[in-house]
Amino acid sequence: KLLLFIQRLFLSVCLFDEEPVCLHTKVLSCWFCRNCKVDVAFLMEGSWSIGKRRFAIQKSFLGNVVKAMGVGPQGAAVGLVQFGNKPTTEFNLKSQWTSKEATAAIQEIKQQGGYSNVGKGLQHVYKTFFLDKSGNRGRAPNVAVVLLDGWPSDAVKEPARLAREAGINIFMVTVEEADQDEKKLVSEADFVNQAVCRTSGFFSLSVPSWNEVHKFVRPLVERVCNAEKLLCSKTCLNSADISFVVDGSSSVGFNNFRTVLQFVANISRAFDISDTATRIGMVQYTYEQRVEFPFNKYNSKEDVLNAIQHVSYWNGGTATGAAINYAVQNLFSATKPNKRKILIVITDGRSYDDVRGPSAEAHKGGVIGYAVGISWAVHEELMAIASKPEKDHVFFANEFGGVNTVVSQIVTNICKEFNEQPRN
Structure with a gap:
């Protein structure tokens, strides 16, 4: 009875005191702390x-x-x-x-x-x-x-x-x-x-x-x-972990690679970037792969955009399947609960390895795949990389200069997909 009296007294003080004081004990807790x-x-x-x-x-x-x-x-x-x-x-x-x-x-x-x-x-x-x-x-x-x-x-x-x-x-x-x-x-x-x-x-x-x-x-x-x-x-702009997997093969070339980086920056710019909102990560690949920066490295849009512009061109072959595996294992393994996992692959040619198996495993693990093909990219491979429906997740540009024309549609589709999720 004494405990009940104290709780009620404390509650009345909390409700009607202009500046309530929060207590944190095992007995009492002020449930409306500041x-x-x-x-x-x-x-x-x-x-x-x-x-x-x-x-x-x-x-x-x-x-x-x-x-x-x-x-x-x-x-x-x-x-x-x-x-x-x-x-x-x-x-x-x-x-x-x-x-x-x-x-x-x-x-x-x-x-x-x-x-x-x-x-x-x-x-x-x-x-x-x-x-x-x-x-x-x-x-x-x-x-x-x-x-x-x-x-x-x-x-x-x-x-x-x-x-x-x-x-x-x-x-x-x-x-x-x-x-x-x-x-x-x-x-x-x-x-x-x-x-x-x-x-x-x-x-x-x-x-x-x-x-x-x-x-x-x-x-x-x-x-x-x-x-x-x-x-x-949580909106489409502040609730994702987005990994860009960027082709750094020799067929791309230095100038075109800079264009691709601008494309990555333009998509990133549309999102609310912070440690608690959308996070951006990036992998560059040839025959090999490397993490340019993981999700938890940069917590502001300014820092992410700066990091993108300072990525150096690698030059080499094209192993897209291995790059998808690598991104899933090295980036999405550190994703946060309730984050949407989005993978955006940008490539300009045919892969020397299989992309179907790695893409299917990524989709099974909850990764939403977007495929952006340029010039000599193979349509069948882009379809395999992309989540369903493919028409909303596959994009193609005949030349590198045209890749930035699809930025707004990719962002729109990411938001459309988010807003169609069931509410229950």
């Missing part, structure tokens, strides 16, 4: 259906969530959008720099009225909210928390998809959700799973009534602040 480094848009229900009393309860709930997150320059940044007939940004990410200021701003909000247009609210968020000029901090995950009384008045599927593809982690908190008879009146009966980042249950909370919503402060904050599980913040 390591909650996220940028959050709260989408607040402002329709007439919620009523004045429940609207006031909603504001109190949001105030407690904000206090628990520890808002500030070193912690969370929060903003709020009210949705009714049309969405309105009540305050953005750079407006409030402390929990006290944000909580006070929430209490001043007046109910908008109208319908529960969640879809319009999500559209407003992905188009206008997470912009640099609105206070988006860039490296902090973007989160949208939707509080909904019952069910939406409009469609959420498409605006939610666009928001997720922009890297926004959508959470749905539904209060007094529709019963079986009422669900027949909802245009998208499965609107929660159609909206959230993943359909695993982590991104959705079902609250029985507004009288019980205070019990969900802690579960919501724990999830929003869990950066490891904010999977929607």
Whole structure:
């Protein structure tokens, strides 16, 4: 009983102290420490259906969530959008720099009225909210928390998809959700799973009534602040290990090799490069192979681009199959969990060894293969190197000068493939 009393006392101090102190012991843990480094848009229900009393309860709930997150320059940044007939940004990410200021701003909000247009609210968020000029901090995950009384008045599927593809982690908190008879009146009966980042249950909370919503402060904050599980913040541009396997054979020549390096740099430039985002590695090959730089050597785009430009031309034969094996063993063996493994092979001629076996093994190991052929490259070999469907993973240029024309299509295809992954 004494322990329970202490825990409750500590919880009340944490919730209502302007500057909560985090304790790390085996008995107590302050679950909202100031390591909650996220940028959050709260989408607040402002329709007439919620009523004045429940609207006031909603504001109190949001105030407690904000206090628990520890808002500030070193912690969370929060903003709020009210949705009714049309969405309105009540305050953005750079407006409030402390929990006290944000909580006070929430209490001043007046109910908008109208319908529960969640879809319009999500559209407003992905188009206008997470912009640099609105206070988006860039490296902090973007989160949208939707509080909904019952069910939406409009469609959420498409605006939610666009928001997720922009890297926004959508959470749905539904209060007094529709019963079986009422669900027949909802245009998208499965609107929660159609909206959230993943359909695993982590991104959705079902609250029985507004009288019980205070019990969900802690579960919501724990999830929003869990950066490891904010999977929607992983986009096609910041979630891969990309290995370039570059032909350095004598048929390429010094000047053309410099053109290939520029091609590698142009693709790399499109990605967000850091130790926690996309990482770039490079192998050059002739009959032999060498790692020009591994994934963990350079942690900034500037350093990667500089390293690419300083790769020296090797000169020799063409053993593409051995180079693919080498890249898998020497680069992808050190890939990080949840990273997409992308292999981009650039060659200008026929390989002296077999490429089918090494390519098949790479694909079996989860490596996504892209083949870029130039001049005398063999179509059948490019098809074997590439993942399926080959039409999205094989590219060809008649001469070295034309290779940079396919840069944008390769990046587009990498993103298309990422966005087509199942959400569950």
